[in-house]
Amino acid sequence: MYSAQRAQANFRARIASNPYPGRGLVIGQGSAGEWLQIYWIMGRSEQSRNRRFVSEGATLRTEAVDAAKLEDPSLIIYRAMAEIDGLYVVSNGDQTDTIVDALAVGGDFTAALATREREPDAPNYTPRISGLLDCRAGNPTIALSILRANDGDPQVTDRVMIAPALPGPGLGYGINTYEGDGAPLPPFRGDPIWLPCAGDAESVLSTYWDALDRDNRVAIAVKRIEPGRPGVITLINRFDA
Numbered sequence: 001m002y003s004a005q006r007a008q009a010n011f012r013a014r015i016a017s018n019p020y021p022g023r024g025l026v027i028g029q030g031s032a033g034e035w036l037q038i039y040w041i042m043g044r045s046e047q048s049r050n051r052r053f054v055s056e057g058a059t060l061r062t063e064a065v066d067a068a069k070l071e072d073p074s075l076i077i078y079r080a081m082a083e084i085d086g087l088y089v090v091s092n093g094d095q096t097d098t099i100v101d102a103l104a105v106g107g108d109f110t111a112a113l114a115t116r117e118r119e120p121d122a123p124n125y126t127p128r129i130s131g132l133l134d135c136r137a138g139n140p141t142i143a144l145s146i147l148r149a150n151d152g153d154p155q156v157t158d159r160v161m162i163a164p165a166l167p168g169p170g171l172g173y174g175i176n177t178y179e180g181d182g183a184p185l186p187p188f189r190g191d192p193i194w195l196p197c198a199g200d201a202e203s204v205l206s207t208y209w210d211a212l213d214r215d216n217r218v219a220i221a222v223k224r225i226e227p228g229r230p231g232v233i234t235l236i237n238r239f240d241a
Helices: 002-016 095-104 109-113 201-211
Strands: 024-029 035-042 051-056 059-064 079-084 087-091 128-134 141-149 157-162 171-176 193-196 217-225 232-237
Touching: 002 171, 002 193, 002 201, 024 087, 024 128, 035 079, 035 087, 035 128, 035 171, 035 201, 051 217, 051 232, 059 217, 079 095, 079 217, 087 095, 087 217, 095 109, 095 128, 109 128, 109 141, 109 157, 128 171, 141 171, 201 217, 201 232
Parallel strands: none
Antiparallel strands: 024 035, 024 171, 035 217, 051 059, 059 079, 079 087, 087 128, 128 141, 141 157, 171 193, 217 232
16 A cells, blocks of 8 residues: 555656656556566657657567658667567667667576666766566566766766566556756656555556646657567657647
8 A cells, every 4th residue: 555655656746747858768567467568768959759659560679750850760769669479678768779779699688787877968978778578488577777977987887787676556666857947958867656546547657648747748669568568658748749
């Protein structure tokens, strides 16, 4: 009960009342015990807002709404959700490919991310956030990562890796890129936070989309995962809503 109350309090303070949490991801369980991955993107500039989600089977990627306006795709066009042999990856950048490529040859999540740094977008140095749901052994496990610029020297990266205990139905663990709006943008601090996942995939999708700041939200997706089957993605795009 305490965790559910804390999740709701975090949701109100960190998502619903936050004008700019940036990109965010959650891994948790819906009310019926099904696994869910949530991922959203936000944007303040025309470049950042010129995006939408596209699902291709169990893969989620970003693409430009207007390709003629796309200036630098390196940090905004990427595969955000992918899966391989019971492993379900979600991230806010092209480190999705780094993780999947490593897993495909027997590597692991932490070692793959050891080859990556925070994003090179000075002065914000946006954190790279990543998550893995491993359903191969019958008892799922979760791994989460934040690659964040060091406070003393932003040219080097602090690496937060955590393998939390599994959340119960209706609960999940979330991380996002920014504590709020600002110049430069203040990065996410601390450990992953409890967040709600109550309901089914569609209701969770609506709950988070409705909570995100209307001026800055761009797109959101929820993947419903049943181990042994491809995930099913539901999404909302700002330009389609």
